[in-house]
Amino acid sequence: MGGNMQKGEFYRRDRNWHPPGYAPGYKSTVLRSPRRALLSLPQSPADLTGPVFGHGMLDPLDHDLIRNFGAGGEAIGERIVVHGRVVDQNAKPVAGTLLEVWQANACGRYRHVRDGYVAPLDPNFGGCGRVITDADGNFAFRTIKPGPYPWRNDGSDWRPAHIHFSIFGHAFTQRLISQFYFEGDPLIAKCPIVNTIRDRSAVDSLIARLDLENQTPFDHLTYRFDIVLRGRRSTFFENRPEGN
Protein backbone atom coordinates (compact mmCIF):
# COMPACT_ATOMS: atom_id res chain seq x y z
CA MET A 1 0.00 0.00 0.00
CA GLY A 2 2.78 2.45 0.93
CA GLY A 3 3.98 2.54 -2.62
CA ASN A 4 0.61 3.70 -3.85
CA MET A 5 0.07 6.33 -1.20
CA GLN A 6 0.67 9.86 -2.40
CA LYS A 7 0.39 13.17 -0.71
CA GLY A 8 -2.71 14.88 -2.02
CA GLU A 9 -4.08 18.36 -1.65
CA PHE A 10 -4.37 20.05 1.71
CA TYR A 11 -7.69 19.72 3.51
CA ARG A 12 -9.97 22.61 2.69
CA ARG A 13 -9.99 25.42 5.23
CA ASP A 14 -13.01 25.29 7.53
CA ARG A 15 -14.32 28.82 7.04
CA ASN A 16 -16.88 28.36 9.81
CA TRP A 17 -14.11 27.62 12.28
CA HIS A 18 -12.02 30.62 11.28
CA PRO A 19 -13.56 34.04 11.85
CA PRO A 20 -15.58 35.37 8.90
CA GLY A 21 -14.18 38.33 6.97
CA TYR A 22 -17.18 40.47 7.80
CA ALA A 23 -17.65 40.61 11.58
CA PRO A 24 -19.18 44.01 12.42
CA GLY A 25 -18.54 43.70 16.19
CA TYR A 26 -14.93 44.37 15.16
CA LYS A 27 -15.59 47.56 13.24
CA SER A 28 -12.43 47.57 11.11
CA THR A 29 -13.74 44.53 9.24
CA VAL A 30 -16.73 46.41 7.84
CA LEU A 31 -14.89 48.11 4.97
CA ARG A 32 -12.08 45.57 4.62
CA SER A 33 -14.04 42.38 3.95
CA PRO A 34 -14.81 41.27 0.39
CA ARG A 35 -18.50 41.18 -0.53
CA ARG A 36 -18.25 38.44 -3.15
CA ALA A 37 -17.79 34.83 -2.12
CA LEU A 38 -14.22 33.53 -2.25
CA LEU A 39 -13.59 31.52 -5.42
CA SER A 40 -12.53 27.94 -4.65
CA LEU A 41 -9.63 26.62 -6.68
CA PRO A 42 -7.73 23.36 -6.92
CA GLN A 43 -4.26 23.61 -5.34
CA SER A 44 -1.47 24.34 -7.79
CA PRO A 45 2.30 23.89 -7.37
CA ALA A 46 2.45 27.46 -6.04
CA ASP A 47 0.10 26.46 -3.23
CA LEU A 48 1.81 23.16 -2.38
CA THR A 49 5.26 24.71 -1.98
CA GLY A 50 6.57 27.54 0.16
CA PRO A 51 9.68 29.39 1.25
CA VAL A 52 12.22 27.76 3.55
CA PHE A 53 14.01 29.80 6.21
CA GLY A 54 17.30 28.61 7.66
CA HIS A 55 18.90 29.07 11.06
CA GLY A 56 21.44 31.34 9.38
CA MET A 57 18.94 34.19 9.48
CA LEU A 58 18.50 33.98 13.26
CA ASP A 59 20.32 36.12 15.78
CA PRO A 60 21.29 34.18 18.94
CA LEU A 61 18.85 36.31 20.97
CA ASP A 62 15.90 36.24 18.56
CA HIS A 63 14.10 33.79 20.88
CA ASP A 64 14.71 35.88 24.01
CA LEU A 65 12.54 39.01 24.07
CA ILE A 66 13.70 39.79 27.62
CA ARG A 67 17.22 40.48 26.37
CA ASN A 68 17.08 41.06 22.60
CA PHE A 69 16.49 44.81 22.68
CA GLY A 70 18.09 47.73 24.45
CA ALA A 71 21.60 48.13 25.76
CA GLY A 72 22.10 45.01 27.82
CA GLY A 73 19.37 45.46 30.43
CA GLU A 74 16.43 43.11 30.86
CA ALA A 75 12.79 43.87 30.08
CA ILE A 76 10.47 44.64 32.99
CA GLY A 77 7.44 42.40 33.56
CA GLU A 78 6.23 38.95 34.48
CA ARG A 79 8.93 36.65 33.15
CA ILE A 80 7.55 33.77 31.08
CA VAL A 81 8.62 31.06 28.69
CA VAL A 82 6.14 30.05 26.01
CA HIS A 83 6.67 26.63 24.51
CA GLY A 84 4.67 24.32 22.33
CA ARG A 85 4.60 22.09 19.32
CA VAL A 86 3.58 22.72 15.73
CA VAL A 87 1.78 19.82 14.09
CA ASP A 88 -0.38 19.47 11.01
CA GLN A 89 -3.99 18.27 11.00
CA ASN A 90 -2.71 14.70 10.74
CA ALA A 91 -0.82 15.24 14.04
CA LYS A 92 2.55 15.06 12.24
CA PRO A 93 5.21 17.48 13.51
CA VAL A 94 6.01 20.48 11.33
CA ALA A 95 9.80 20.67 11.59
CA GLY A 96 12.07 23.51 10.61
CA THR A 97 9.43 26.16 10.15
CA LEU A 98 9.72 29.83 11.02
CA LEU A 99 7.59 31.22 13.84
CA GLU A 100 7.58 35.00 14.30
CA VAL A 101 6.08 36.71 17.36
CA TRP A 102 5.33 40.30 18.35
CA GLN A 103 3.66 41.86 21.35
CA ALA A 104 3.09 44.87 23.60
CA ASN A 105 5.23 45.42 26.70
CA ALA A 106 4.16 44.67 30.28
CA CYS A 107 2.07 47.90 30.38
CA GLY A 108 0.31 47.19 27.09
CA ARG A 109 2.36 49.61 24.97
CA TYR A 110 3.72 48.62 21.57
CA ARG A 111 7.04 49.88 20.35
CA HIS A 112 5.58 51.21 17.13
CA VAL A 113 5.60 54.66 15.57
CA ARG A 114 1.80 54.58 15.52
CA ASP A 115 1.08 53.51 19.10
CA GLY A 116 0.22 56.58 21.18
CA TYR A 117 -1.08 54.79 24.29
CA VAL A 118 -0.24 56.74 27.47
CA ALA A 119 1.56 53.77 29.08
CA PRO A 120 5.37 54.04 28.93
CA LEU A 121 7.80 52.24 26.69
CA ASP A 122 10.34 49.95 28.30
CA PRO A 123 13.84 50.89 27.09
CA ASN A 124 14.78 47.21 27.23
CA PHE A 125 11.81 45.78 25.37
CA GLY A 126 11.26 45.72 21.61
CA GLY A 127 8.53 43.08 21.44
CA CYS A 128 9.86 41.20 18.41
CA GLY A 129 11.13 37.63 18.26
CA ARG A 130 11.44 34.58 16.04
CA VAL A 131 12.35 30.90 16.28
CA ILE A 132 12.53 27.86 13.99
CA THR A 133 10.86 24.63 15.12
CA ASP A 134 13.07 21.62 15.83
CA ALA A 135 12.82 18.16 14.23
CA ASP A 136 9.77 17.32 16.36
CA GLY A 137 8.02 20.61 15.70
CA ASN A 138 8.86 22.06 19.11
CA PHE A 139 9.58 25.70 19.83
CA ALA A 140 10.23 27.89 22.89
CA PHE A 141 10.81 31.56 23.44
CA ARG A 142 11.27 33.74 26.51
CA THR A 143 9.49 37.03 27.06
CA ILE A 144 7.46 39.06 29.53
CA LYS A 145 3.71 38.69 29.74
CA PRO A 146 2.16 41.52 27.71
CA GLY A 147 -0.31 43.89 29.33
CA PRO A 148 -3.88 44.56 28.20
CA TYR A 149 -4.50 47.87 26.42
CA PRO A 150 -7.46 49.97 25.32
CA TRP A 151 -8.52 50.58 21.72
CA ARG A 152 -11.24 52.59 20.11
CA ASN A 153 -13.79 50.12 18.85
CA ASP A 154 -16.90 50.71 20.96
CA GLY A 155 -15.40 53.74 22.70
CA SER A 156 -12.83 52.00 24.84
CA ASP A 157 -12.57 48.25 24.49
CA TRP A 158 -9.69 46.41 26.13
CA ARG A 159 -7.60 43.78 24.41
CA PRO A 160 -6.80 40.78 26.59
CA ALA A 161 -3.09 40.09 26.98
CA HIS A 162 -2.00 38.44 23.72
CA ILE A 163 0.99 37.59 21.59
CA HIS A 164 0.74 37.83 17.80
CA PHE A 165 2.29 34.98 15.85
CA SER A 166 3.07 34.25 12.22
CA ILE A 167 3.92 30.79 10.95
CA PHE A 168 4.80 29.45 7.51
CA GLY A 169 4.61 25.66 7.49
CA HIS A 170 5.97 23.92 4.40
CA ALA A 171 3.46 25.15 1.83
CA PHE A 172 1.86 28.51 1.19
CA THR A 173 -1.57 27.00 1.88
CA GLN A 174 -0.44 26.43 5.49
CA ARG A 175 0.44 30.11 6.02
CA LEU A 176 -1.19 31.50 9.13
CA ILE A 177 -1.13 34.63 11.28
CA SER A 178 -3.05 34.69 14.54
CA GLN A 179 -2.86 35.68 18.21
CA PHE A 180 -2.79 33.63 21.39
CA TYR A 181 -4.15 34.54 24.79
CA PHE A 182 -3.45 33.52 28.40
CA GLU A 183 -5.46 31.13 30.53
CA GLY A 184 -7.74 32.79 33.07
CA ASP A 185 -7.86 36.28 31.52
CA PRO A 186 -11.39 37.72 32.05
CA LEU A 187 -10.91 40.09 29.10
CA ILE A 188 -10.84 37.22 26.57
CA ALA A 189 -14.61 36.69 26.62
CA LYS A 190 -15.24 40.44 26.22
CA CYS A 191 -12.86 41.07 23.30
CA PRO A 192 -14.50 42.03 19.97
CA ILE A 193 -11.55 40.58 18.04
CA VAL A 194 -11.67 37.25 19.91
CA ASN A 195 -15.44 37.22 19.39
CA THR A 196 -15.11 37.35 15.61
CA ILE A 197 -14.62 33.58 16.14
CA ARG A 198 -18.01 31.93 16.54
CA ASP A 199 -17.03 28.56 17.98
CA ARG A 200 -16.03 28.54 21.67
CA SER A 201 -13.76 25.54 21.22
CA ALA A 202 -11.96 27.44 18.46
CA VAL A 203 -11.38 30.30 20.91
CA ASP A 204 -10.15 27.79 23.52
CA SER A 205 -7.56 26.55 21.05
CA LEU A 206 -6.00 30.06 21.07
CA ILE A 207 -5.48 30.13 24.84
CA ALA A 208 -2.03 29.26 26.20
CA ARG A 209 -2.21 27.09 29.31
CA LEU A 210 -0.21 27.65 32.48
CA ASP A 211 2.40 24.88 32.60
CA LEU A 212 3.44 25.13 36.22
CA GLU A 213 5.44 21.89 36.17
CA ASN A 214 7.76 23.30 33.53
CA GLN A 215 8.51 26.56 35.30
CA THR A 216 12.11 27.58 35.84
CA PRO A 217 12.12 27.77 39.64
CA PHE A 218 12.76 31.26 41.02
CA ASP A 219 13.01 32.66 37.47
CA HIS A 220 9.96 32.32 35.21
CA LEU A 221 6.56 30.76 34.72
CA THR A 222 5.89 28.68 31.64
CA TYR A 223 2.92 28.63 29.30
CA ARG A 224 2.12 25.97 26.74
CA PHE A 225 0.66 26.82 23.35
CA ASP A 226 0.36 24.28 20.53
CA ILE A 227 -0.29 25.16 16.90
CA VAL A 228 -2.07 23.11 14.23
CA LEU A 229 -1.45 23.85 10.55
CA ARG A 230 -3.36 22.45 7.60
CA GLY A 231 -2.62 18.82 6.73
CA ARG A 232 -2.62 16.92 3.43
CA ARG A 233 -5.00 14.25 2.29
CA SER A 234 -3.59 10.85 1.45
CA THR A 235 -4.52 9.65 -2.01
CA PHE A 236 -4.11 5.90 -2.37
CA PHE A 237 -4.84 5.61 -6.07
CA GLU A 238 -3.85 8.23 -8.55
CA ASN A 239 -6.53 9.41 -10.91
CA ARG A 240 -4.12 9.63 -13.79
CA PRO A 241 -3.55 7.66 -17.02
CA GLU A 242 -1.13 4.72 -16.88
CA GLY A 243 2.45 5.68 -17.56
CA ASN A 244 1.90 9.38 -17.16
Next chain:
Amino acid sequence: MPVEPLKETPSQTAGPYVHIGTWPSAAGLPIRTQEKPNVMVGAGAKGERIRIEGMIHDGAGSVVTDAMLELWHANADGQFPGHWGRTITDLKTGEWFFESVKPGATKLADGRAEAPFATLIIFARGINIHLHTRIYFADEDRANAGDPTLKAVAEPHLQKTLIASRSTRSGQTVYRFDIRLQGDNETVFFDI
Protein backbone atom coordinates in the same frame (compact mmCIF):
# COMPACT_ATOMS: atom_id res chain seq x y z
CA MET B 1 -16.13 7.28 15.57
CA PRO B 2 -15.12 8.49 12.13
CA VAL B 3 -11.53 9.53 11.59
CA GLU B 4 -11.31 13.29 11.75
CA PRO B 5 -8.31 15.52 11.14
CA LEU B 6 -7.36 17.94 13.92
CA LYS B 7 -8.85 21.41 13.66
CA GLU B 8 -6.54 24.08 12.26
CA THR B 9 -5.48 26.85 14.65
CA PRO B 10 -7.92 29.68 13.95
CA SER B 11 -6.77 32.91 12.37
CA GLN B 12 -6.94 36.34 13.99
CA THR B 13 -6.14 39.70 12.46
CA ALA B 14 -2.47 40.64 12.14
CA GLY B 15 -3.48 44.00 13.63
CA PRO B 16 -2.09 47.49 13.05
CA TYR B 17 1.33 46.71 14.56
CA VAL B 18 2.16 43.78 12.26
CA HIS B 19 5.41 45.52 11.32
CA ILE B 20 6.98 44.89 14.75
CA GLY B 21 7.15 41.17 14.09
CA THR B 22 7.51 41.10 10.33
CA TRP B 23 9.52 44.16 9.33
CA PRO B 24 10.57 45.76 12.61
CA SER B 25 12.51 48.66 11.13
CA ALA B 26 9.26 49.84 9.52
CA ALA B 27 7.72 50.06 13.01
CA GLY B 28 10.62 52.23 14.11
CA LEU B 29 12.69 49.52 15.83
CA PRO B 30 16.42 49.94 15.16
CA ILE B 31 16.89 46.21 14.50
CA ARG B 32 17.29 44.04 11.37
CA THR B 33 17.75 47.24 9.37
CA GLN B 34 19.75 45.33 6.75
CA GLU B 35 16.78 43.10 5.85
CA LYS B 36 14.92 44.07 2.67
CA PRO B 37 12.28 41.38 2.33
CA ASN B 38 10.62 43.04 -0.67
CA VAL B 39 13.75 42.45 -2.77
CA MET B 40 13.02 38.82 -3.64
CA VAL B 41 16.05 37.81 -5.71
CA GLY B 42 19.78 38.35 -5.70
CA ALA B 43 21.65 40.09 -8.50
CA GLY B 44 22.41 36.80 -10.25
CA ALA B 45 18.87 35.40 -10.46
CA LYS B 46 17.80 34.17 -13.87
CA GLY B 47 14.94 35.97 -15.59
CA GLU B 48 13.58 39.38 -16.48
CA ARG B 49 13.93 41.83 -13.58
CA ILE B 50 10.57 43.30 -12.66
CA ARG B 51 9.02 45.58 -10.10
CA ILE B 52 5.44 44.93 -8.99
CA GLU B 53 3.70 47.78 -7.21
CA GLY B 54 0.28 49.00 -6.20
CA MET B 55 -2.01 50.25 -3.49
CA ILE B 56 -4.87 48.74 -1.48
CA HIS B 57 -8.25 50.46 -1.23
CA ASP B 58 -11.00 49.65 1.23
CA GLY B 59 -14.74 49.62 0.56
CA ALA B 60 -14.97 53.41 0.96
CA GLY B 61 -12.09 53.98 -1.44
CA SER B 62 -9.68 54.91 1.34
CA VAL B 63 -6.06 53.87 0.97
CA VAL B 64 -4.89 51.15 3.36
CA THR B 65 -1.61 52.12 5.06
CA ASP B 66 -1.21 49.32 7.59
CA ALA B 67 -1.13 46.11 5.54
CA MET B 68 1.58 43.50 5.16
CA LEU B 69 1.72 41.52 1.90
CA GLU B 70 3.61 38.40 0.87
CA LEU B 71 4.37 37.15 -2.61
CA TRP B 72 5.38 33.64 -3.70
CA HIS B 73 6.02 32.61 -7.29
CA ALA B 74 7.88 30.16 -9.50
CA ASN B 75 11.35 30.95 -10.73
CA ALA B 76 11.93 32.06 -14.32
CA ASP B 77 11.85 28.40 -15.45
CA GLY B 78 8.47 27.79 -13.84
CA GLN B 79 10.00 25.66 -11.08
CA PHE B 80 9.65 25.60 -7.28
CA PRO B 81 11.13 26.43 -4.83
CA GLY B 82 10.63 29.84 -6.29
CA HIS B 83 10.96 33.32 -4.91
CA TRP B 84 9.35 34.72 -1.75
CA GLY B 85 8.97 38.30 -0.63
CA ARG B 86 7.25 40.42 1.96
CA THR B 87 6.34 44.08 1.75
CA ILE B 88 4.24 46.66 3.58
CA THR B 89 1.99 49.45 2.44
CA ASP B 90 3.89 52.70 3.03
CA LEU B 91 2.72 54.20 6.33
CA LYS B 92 1.99 57.54 4.63
CA THR B 93 1.23 56.89 0.95
CA GLY B 94 -0.03 53.29 1.02
CA GLU B 95 2.20 52.37 -1.94
CA TRP B 96 3.77 48.90 -1.81
CA PHE B 97 6.27 47.19 -4.11
CA PHE B 98 8.31 44.07 -4.72
CA GLU B 99 11.41 43.59 -6.85
CA SER B 100 11.79 40.18 -8.39
CA VAL B 101 12.09 38.29 -11.67
CA LYS B 102 9.16 37.43 -13.85
CA PRO B 103 7.96 33.88 -13.06
CA GLY B 104 7.80 31.20 -15.74
CA ALA B 105 4.68 29.24 -16.69
CA THR B 106 3.76 26.30 -14.43
CA LYS B 107 1.65 23.14 -14.74
CA LEU B 108 -1.14 21.77 -12.60
CA ALA B 109 -0.90 18.16 -11.35
CA ASP B 110 -3.26 17.09 -14.17
CA GLY B 111 -0.89 18.54 -16.76
CA ARG B 112 -2.83 21.66 -17.69
CA ALA B 113 -0.61 24.69 -18.25
CA GLU B 114 -0.94 27.74 -16.02
CA ALA B 115 -0.06 31.22 -17.23
CA PRO B 116 2.77 32.88 -15.28
CA PHE B 117 1.45 34.30 -12.02
CA ALA B 118 2.43 35.20 -8.48
CA THR B 119 0.45 34.29 -5.36
CA LEU B 120 -0.26 37.30 -3.15
CA ILE B 121 -1.58 37.19 0.40
CA ILE B 122 -2.70 40.23 2.39
CA PHE B 123 -2.69 40.69 6.17
CA ALA B 124 -3.97 43.80 7.98
CA ARG B 125 -6.03 45.27 10.76
CA GLY B 126 -9.66 44.48 9.97
CA ILE B 127 -8.74 41.37 7.95
CA ASN B 128 -9.59 38.38 10.14
CA ILE B 129 -8.01 35.80 7.88
CA HIS B 130 -5.53 36.71 5.18
CA LEU B 131 -6.86 37.35 1.70
CA HIS B 132 -5.41 35.29 -1.12
CA THR B 133 -5.23 36.50 -4.71
CA ARG B 134 -3.06 36.09 -7.79
CA ILE B 135 -1.15 38.52 -9.96
CA TYR B 136 -1.16 37.70 -13.68
CA PHE B 137 0.75 39.71 -16.27
CA ALA B 138 -0.84 41.86 -19.00
CA ASP B 139 1.78 40.95 -21.61
CA GLU B 140 0.84 37.24 -21.38
CA ASP B 141 -2.44 37.51 -23.32
CA ARG B 142 -2.23 34.11 -24.97
CA ALA B 143 -1.22 32.22 -21.85
CA ASN B 144 -3.80 34.11 -19.80
CA ALA B 145 -6.54 33.12 -22.25
CA GLY B 146 -5.82 29.44 -21.57
CA ASP B 147 -5.20 29.69 -17.84
CA PRO B 148 -7.56 27.42 -15.82
CA THR B 149 -7.91 29.90 -12.98
CA LEU B 150 -8.67 32.91 -15.15
CA LYS B 151 -11.18 30.74 -17.02
CA ALA B 152 -12.79 29.82 -13.68
CA VAL B 153 -13.15 33.53 -12.95
CA ALA B 154 -15.01 33.73 -16.25
CA GLU B 155 -16.34 37.30 -16.29
CA PRO B 156 -13.92 39.69 -18.05
CA HIS B 157 -14.38 42.55 -15.58
CA LEU B 158 -13.46 40.19 -12.72
CA GLN B 159 -10.51 38.71 -14.64
CA LYS B 160 -9.19 42.25 -15.06
CA THR B 161 -8.80 42.60 -11.29
CA LEU B 162 -6.14 39.86 -11.45
CA ILE B 163 -4.02 41.23 -14.29
CA ALA B 164 -1.18 43.67 -13.63
CA SER B 165 -0.56 46.34 -16.27
CA ARG B 166 2.93 46.63 -17.68
CA SER B 167 5.00 49.72 -18.31
CA THR B 168 8.61 50.80 -18.42
CA ARG B 169 10.05 53.41 -16.05
CA SER B 170 13.68 54.51 -16.29
CA GLY B 171 14.44 51.32 -18.20
CA GLN B 172 12.84 49.06 -15.59
CA THR B 173 9.81 46.87 -16.18
CA VAL B 174 7.03 47.87 -13.79
CA TYR B 175 3.77 46.01 -13.22
CA ARG B 176 0.94 47.84 -11.51
CA PHE B 177 -1.53 45.84 -9.42
CA ASP B 178 -4.05 47.82 -7.38
CA ILE B 179 -6.23 45.91 -4.95
CA ARG B 180 -9.81 46.71 -3.99
CA LEU B 181 -10.90 44.90 -0.86
CA GLN B 182 -14.60 45.57 -1.35
CA GLY B 183 -17.18 47.11 -3.65
CA ASP B 184 -16.95 48.18 -7.29
CA ASN B 185 -14.16 46.33 -9.07
CA GLU B 186 -13.53 44.25 -5.96
CA THR B 187 -10.44 42.09 -6.48
CA VAL B 188 -11.14 38.38 -6.88
CA PHE B 189 -10.01 36.49 -3.77
CA PHE B 190 -9.58 32.75 -3.57
CA ASP B 191 -10.21 29.91 -1.17
CA ILE B 192 -7.39 27.45 -1.93
